Amino acid sequence: MKKTTFLLILLCLFSIQHVSAQQPYSIRMADSFMSWYKDSIAVKPGRPAGWDYEQGLMHQALEKVFYRTAEPKYFEYIRKDMDRYVQKDGSIRTYKYDEFNIDNIPTGKALLMLYQQTQPDKEKYKLAADQLWKQLENQPRTKEKGYWHKKRYPNQMWLDGLFMAEPFSAEYSKIFNKPEHFDDIANQFALIEKYAVDEKTGLIYHAYDESKEMPWADKKTGRSPHFWSRAIGWYAMALVDVLDYFPENHPERANLIKYLQRLAPVLVKYQDPKSGTWFQMTALSTRKGNYLEASASCMFVYSLAKGVRMGYLKPEFLAAAQKGYAGILKEFVEVEKDGTISLNKTVSVGGLGGTPYRDGSYEYYLSEPIRKNDLKGVGPFIFASVEMEIAAEKKAVKSKNIGLDYYFNREFRKDLNGKTEQFHYTWEDKMHSGFWLLGKMFRDFGSKTLALREAPTKANLAGLDAYIIVDPDTKKETEKPNFVEPKDIAVISEWVKNGGTLVMMANDTANCEIPHFNQLAKAFGIEFTNNSINMVEGVKFEQGRLNIPAGNPLFKTTQTVYIKELVTLSVKAPAVPVLKKGNDIIIATANYGKGRVFVVGDPWLYNEYLDGRRIGPSFQNYAAARDIIRWILK
Numbered sequence: 162m163k164k165t166t167f168l169l170i171l172l173c174l175f176s177i178q179h180v181s182a183q184q185p186y187s188i189r190m191a192d193s194f195m196s197w198y199k200d201s202i203a204v205k206p207g208r209p210a211g212w213d214y215e216q217g218l219m220h221q222a223l224e225k226v227f228y229r230t231a232e233p234k235y236f237e238y239i240r241k242d243m244d245r246y247v248q249k250d251g252s253i254r255t256y257k258y259d260e261f262n263i264d265n266i267p268t269g270k271a272l273l274m275l276y277q278q279t280q281p282d283k284e285k286y287k288l289a290a291d292q293l294w295k296q297l298e299n300q301p302r303t304k305e306k307g308y309w310h311k312k313r314y315p316n317q318m319w320l321d322g323l324f325m326a327e328p329f330s331a332e333y334s335k336i337f338n339k340p341e342h343f344d345d346i347a348n349q350f351a352l353i354e355k356y357a358v359d360e361k362t363g364l365i366y367h368a369y370d371e372s373k374e375m376p377w378a379d380k381k382t383g384r385s386p387h388f389w390s391r392a393i394g395w396y397a398m399a400l401v402d403v404l405d406y407f408p409e410n411h412p413e414r415a416n417l418i419k420y421l422q423r424l425a426p427v428l429v430k431y432q433d434p435k436s437g438t439w440f441q442m443t444a445l446s447t448r449k450g451n452y453l454e455a456s457a458s459c460m461f462v463y464s465l466a467k468g469v470r471m472g473y474l475k476p477e478f479l480a481a482a483q484k485g486y487a488g489i490l491k492e493f494v495e496v497e498k499d500g501t502i503s504l505n506k507t508v509s510v511g512g513l514g515g516t517p518y519r520d521g522s523y524e525y526y527l528s529e530p531i532r533k534n535d536l537k538g539v540g541p542f543i544f545a546s547v548e549m550e551i552a553a554e555k556k557a558v559k560s561k562n563i564g565l566d567y568y569f570n571r572e573f574r575k576d577l578n579g580k581t582e583q584f585h586y587t588w589e590d591k592m593h594s595g596f597w598l599l600g601k602m603f604r605d606f607g608s609k610t611l612a613l614r615e616a617p618t619k620a621n622l623a624g625l626d627a628y629i630i631v632d633p634d635t636k637k638e639t640e641k642p643n644f645v646e647p648k649d650i651a652v653i654s655e656w657v658k659n660g661g662t663l664v665m666m667a668n669d670t671a672n673c674e675i676p677h678f679n680q681l682a683k684a685f686g687i688e689f690t691n692n693s694i695n696m697v698e699g700v701k702f703e704q705g706r707l708n709i710p711a712g713n714p715l716f717k718t719t720q721t722v723y724i725k726e727l728v729t730l731s732v733k734a735p736a737v738p739v740l741k742k743g744n745d746i747i748i749a750t751a752n753y754g755k756g757r758v759f760v761v762g763d764p765w766l767y768n769e770y771l772d773g774r775r776i777g778p779s780f781q782n783y784a785a786a787r788d789i790i791r792w793i794l795k
Contacts, residue, residue: 186494186502187546191226193501194219194539195238201245204536211255212246214325215536217268222543224274228601229547231773231783236278239271243286247272251288258292261300261312263322269293269329273336276577279593279769287577294333297326303371306345307352314514316372320357320365320392323349323399331406338578346403347413353396354420357384363427364388364443365396367521368513377513377521385521388443389511394460394541397424401467418473421464425474428461429481437488441508442526450527455493455507459541462486466548470555470607479552486549489542506531507538551605558794560607561626565596567614568643569633569678586631586764588612593769596631602790616643617652627662627793628653630681631764633674644677654684658754662793666764669693669726685751685758686736690729693762694745697725702776707742709785715739715750716788723770723780728762736760759789 183189201210202219210216220239227235246254256265269290276286301309303316308326310319327346334342356369367385370378377385400421407414431443438458440446466482468474495503509530513521565588576582584590588600588610600610613621613628622628634642657663665682667673667689679689697704705725709716716722716739729745732738736751736758751758766786769775773783 185229185546185550186490187226187543187550188230189502190504190539190543190546191223191235193497193503194223194536194543195234196501197534202242202536210245212253212265212268214264214267215540216242217266217270218540219536220268220271220274222540224271225547226543227772228598229550229605231598231771232778233772233774236772236774240275240280243271243275247285247289249282249285251285251292253289253292256292258296259312261296261309263300263308263310263325266293266297266326266329267324270332273329273332277336277591290333293329297330300326303352305352305371306348307371308349310368317368317370317375317513318349318352318357319368319513320353320396323353324395324402327399328402328406331403335406335408336577338580340408343407343411344413346407347411347417350400350403350417350420351413356382359388362388362444363423364431365393365424367392367511375514377519385513387445387521387523387526389526390439390441390443390454390457391460391508391511391537393424393428393443394457394464397421397428397464398460398541398544400424401464401471401473404471404473421468421473425465425468425478428465429478432461432481432485433488436492437484437486438492439485442523445523448523450523452531453488453492453506455489455504456535456538456541458485458489458493459538459545462489462545463541463548466545466552470548470551482545483549483552486545489545493538494542503534504538504542505533507535508532509535554605555607558606558791560609561794562609562611562624563600563603563793564611564613564622564625564628565600566617566628566630567612568616569645569674570631571634571639571643573639586767591768593767593775595768596766598768598771599766599786602786606790606794608794617649617656619652619656622652622656622661625656625661627664628656629664629666630678631666632668632672633678635672635674638672642674644674645681646677647680650681650684653681654753657685657756657758660755662756663758664789664793665758665760666766667728667760667762668764669728669762672726673728675728682760685753685760686733687749687751687758687760688731689762690731692729692745693726694729694742695725695727702780705776706780707740707747709740713740715748715792716785717791719781719785719788721780722765722782722785723776724761724763724765726763727765730760730762759792 202216203210204213204215223235223239272286272290276283301312307318308322310317310322331346357366367389369383373380373383436453438453439461440451441454442451445451462482462485465478469476469479493505495505497503509532511526512519519525570586572585573581574584585594586596588596591597603610636642670693675689682688695705705723707722707724709719730749732749736749738746738749740748748761770782771786
């Protein structure tokens with residue numbers, strides 16, 4: 162590794178560690194943004210706020226910060242902004258369907274996020290998302306079924322459009338069971354790879370015109386004249402984000418990953434070796450007038466870092482992302498007198514055709530204004546910051562396989578499509594009843610979350626480092642419950658003895674099958690009592706408060722948590738209490754052979770009491786979950 166690169170990486174890590182003593186950059190920029198736009202997001206100077214892709218980009222950025230902090234203010238900002246546009250019947254104020262503008266689609270990601278949450282009157286978000294889906298179904302297309310960028314730009318595919326349409330399209334397809342549409346999504350990327358990728362450099366031209374009739378289009382290839390970094394950034398982000406929803410068994414998934422793997426070394430090749438960032442015109446760093454540009458640099462850092470985290474790219478690409486992020490902090494980030502931060506040097510726009518006409522020349526791209534705090538840079542800066550903060554945390558722990566029981570806890574409901582699904586303390590359940598956020602936290606630390614749908618056996622536990630069993634069912638909850646039997650206890654005990662980490666979460670005695678579950682706990686010196694405490698009346702959340710004394714060996718960053726209606730514990734060797742309320746034992750752990758056991762009398766880490774939306778800011782359940790995850794992963 163070159164000395165300059167090594168020093169830049171050290172600077173990046175120092176910057177992250179230094180700011181973490183205050184606040185991470187993702188939070189600082191999100192808070193700065195909300196201070197600029199207290200009421201609504203006006204993205205075009207001198208014009209009122211309207212439905213716009215920059216608004217949608219910022220919603221996605223705030224959503225990332227919300228899931229990293231469990232601070233409800235970010236969620237509420239998104240919800241309130243959406244409610245300015247989405248009417249009860251699902252109509253969207255200022256949105257014009259008949260323009261067939263692909264830029265109108267990405268704001269729909271917030272609609273899908275809101276619809277999957279537990280909250281009243283959320284059906285309007287689904288109806289609004291349906292309108293955007295209808296636009297995609299009827300969007301004008303090229304002869305090979307590629308989306309026109311806009312109705313007024315016939316026969317043209319722009320790189321920007323892949324980010325605008327496909328992450329929403331993929332998530333909508335997954336939620337609402339449209340598996341056939343993933344072929345269409347894959348085709349959009351395949352067409353860009355076929356027609357817009359330069360054979361010599363591996364870079365991607367901003368757009369191509371299938372008809373080859375536009376003045377800016379090459380008469381042989383239909384391609385626009387230049388490589389514009391932000392356009393390539395949109396494409397890279399689209400790839401890593403679409404893969405979040407693309408089915409694991411889809412035959413085209415491997416090709417999407419290959420596209421990213423093809424692009425990543427090209428991005429590194431054109432990274433400025435001195436600053437670590439990227440130029441406005443990607444391949445023309447030495448040409449007069451070219452400059453280092455913020456938005457594309459943030460997009461590339463995000464795409465490379467997320468690609469590594471998700472296993473699509475080799476780990477060495479993280480060094481390029483870290484170098485880029487260090488450069489972003491040095492070249493573009495400015496601390497204001499009021500304590501907010503700003504992002505400089507984002508080009509305002511880049512397009513082709515239109516009025517006045519944009520010819521795609523080098524001179525055109527250099528003529529567009531450079532702006533401070535342009536949202537097309539601010540949003541990707543938050544994206545990149547979140548990934549860098551995740552990468553820094555992952556260094557402290559070892560990635561592991563985390564299994565969640567779906568066998569002793571088996572409750573069912575109708576899903577969003579009216580079909581039967583398992584829910585309640587499952588990884589997939591995003592509503593208040595689920596463990597989705599806890600699972601995301603594990604995955605952010607680099608671990609893999611798995612579901613055990615069968616009874617535990619030596620074979621299916623062999624691949625797990627941790628096994629979580631939550632709230633086994635009574636007959637009140639499930640018609641044919643599976644109880645913890647002696648054979649299960651023998652298998653689990655042997656697995657723990659050989660080095661596994663077992664997490665047991667019960668519930669109050671009225672809502673959990675305690676007798677059989679207790680036999681498993683007793684194997685490790687722990688017993689659920691018949692005593693339930695912290696009974697909470699309605700929203701009197703203070704009744705569920707538990708204070709954690711300083712120096713707690715497990716909860717190293719947490720002072721107070723909310724756990725309601727929990728069953729207390731009694732312990733004997735080898736178990737020890739970890740958290741008590743008076744004389745009542747709330748949490749206990751035990752070392753057993755080479756393994757460990759964690760036991761608590763409530764499933765308190767589900768979304769409702771983890772995401773901060775229901776209980777007040779004085780409770781630190783999210784921080785407590787992070788402490789527990791670190792304990793499990795260490």
